[in-house]
Amino acid sequence: MTAVAGPGGGRGTLYGIQYLRAVAALAVVFFHAAERSGHAFAIGAAGVDVFFVISGFIMWVIAERRPVTPGRFLKERMRRIVPVYWLATGVMVAGALAGLFPNLVLTAGHVAASLFFVPARSPSSGEIWPVLVQGWTLNYEMFFYAAFAACLFLPARLRLGVIAAAFGLLVAVGLAVSSDSPLLATYTRPIILEFVAGMLIGRLWLAGRVPGRAVALALVGLGLAGFAAIGILRLPFDEWTCGPLACLLVYGTAALETRGGVARLKVPALLGDASYSIYLWHTFAISVVAKLGAMAGAPPSLVLVGSAAAGIAAGLCAWHFVERPLLRGWVGNPRPASASASPRRSAGRPS
Template sequence: MKTIYGIQYLRAFAALAVVVFHAAEKTGHHFAIGAAGVDIFFVISGFIMWVISDRRALTPAAFLYERVRRIAPIYWLATTVMVAGGVLGLFPNLMLTTQHIVASLFFIPVRSPSSGEIWPVLVQGWTLNFEMFFYVIFALSLFLERRWRLVAVAAVFTSLVLSGLVMTSQNPIFLTYTRPIMLEFIVGMFIGQAWLKGKVLGPQFGLLLVILAIGGFLALQVFKLPFNEFNCGPLAVALVAGTLSLEAAGRIGQWRVFAFLGDASYSIYIWHTFAISVIAKLGGSIGLHPGITFAAAVVGGAVLGTCAYILLERPLTKLFKSPKPKSWSKPVPAEEI
């Protein structure tokens, strides 16, 4: 199975959008819509997991190990850096407790003692709480026949979201896993099912979806409209579905730089805030123009994340590589995982 370049480019786009969002936030600019990169990531995650489950004969335990080895080591390392920095006083606003650190490392939603928000020590790691929960439910679905898996996962997530609409609780776990944003994983799975069956939209309609999605994101940004999963979610779905339509029609070119950034997207997402914080603070202390500081923060965040991918993520992923399953029906290249 060939690399799906459109998905690679969207991963790069989503990661860089989050970088711009945080760089703008730290330098007094406005690019709140960049946070919608998370919505794109969630739709892509659902798509990729469903496609992988069709190509690999993995047990639930093997699936979970594969996910943990790709997600956890680099996240644990970045969290350790945050904790060390907090202990050394490098992050004056960071309050540390044992409970918060342990919960962060094990992807358990709790409130941060620093802000009261449901955030881990490494703030952007909040999305990984959703990712790991999705992986657990998806792994459990592997016990079922394939024809029931999509229905089962969709039923679980839909039930959780509905319970959040009819029940009230301030429990961080309940508040996290009843958010409608979780449905983005499910829609991504349905898109994956359509992709596997060759039931994709025509390229003209796909291009229209991409244009409408980008236009929608721009409208939310330009007019400073409220944004959440209710509007960003459908736009992310349209962007992914439209891109896959263009991919199926052979309208997506192969650009190595963007494909590489897609591979590095996870490390960029995890590490970029370290560079942004340093550059924003330095720019402010020396009186650098905010626009220049913003641009430098964007570049610095992307560069640090890319270096982390080369120097940390790839070696750690190989170090914890699981043994090759005895029977793989259709191997999937690493770039798609």
């Protein structure tokens, strides 16, 4: 659960942010389910943009309200992200060795790069993907965490400006230089600016610089309408279009948290808690159901709904039986204190 200190200094659960995490995770699930069933829901990949903005927001708020050393920050992030990801990657490797994934080509170098969040080209496709393809977003998350931890050595007043300047410079390099290097191609993409935008929203939120409820609702509505227009009209999109829309959603939702709060809804809150597990595990279930549906000659619409439901169920099971017990064992609390990574184009296809 996203529990952080609010503008007034008290701690509380940001249910609105939880619901955004749930929406982002479900968008990616339906994106992949649509791909496997012959439908089109490309805009679902933009759930990644929402996750990245949320990540910047939560990291900033937590660090400001609960000062932490760089080492402790990285340790907490590693505990939150790494074990479940390594387990999911291990399942992929075991499945490939058992012949369950005939198109997956394994090399020791690529597996090692995947486990340690180093961008590398997949021997299966040539794309900059890890063994568990959707894990490409975690390469960005871990890069952001490393940069954020480094900024914790600085005075608080300098942190946002320094990381914004550093990420802005990386993007400028990417725009000016064309390179086949996986590291350069990954960490100079404009998508990294979404973390900075989330941090800025966190700073504004903690300072109480948020609009009233009516404007906040309008911001959320505009963000949703923008994503809907892209999806319905099948317009091209990338981080330059989806990043600002994600910012509208997060800023508007954060403002609603301040202007009267957001009520707790059990199911959306649960999906928000489980969003990381849903993101990591949903493709396994979708692949199985899609293959069974094709073998049975099921209607594409039924395959879409069935595979999406299976993906969500798989994620919830992983949350209940794997992720939550791990978190309990480490922190004595089954509810994570911060937002985690998540998903984007295709089975994680960066564009």
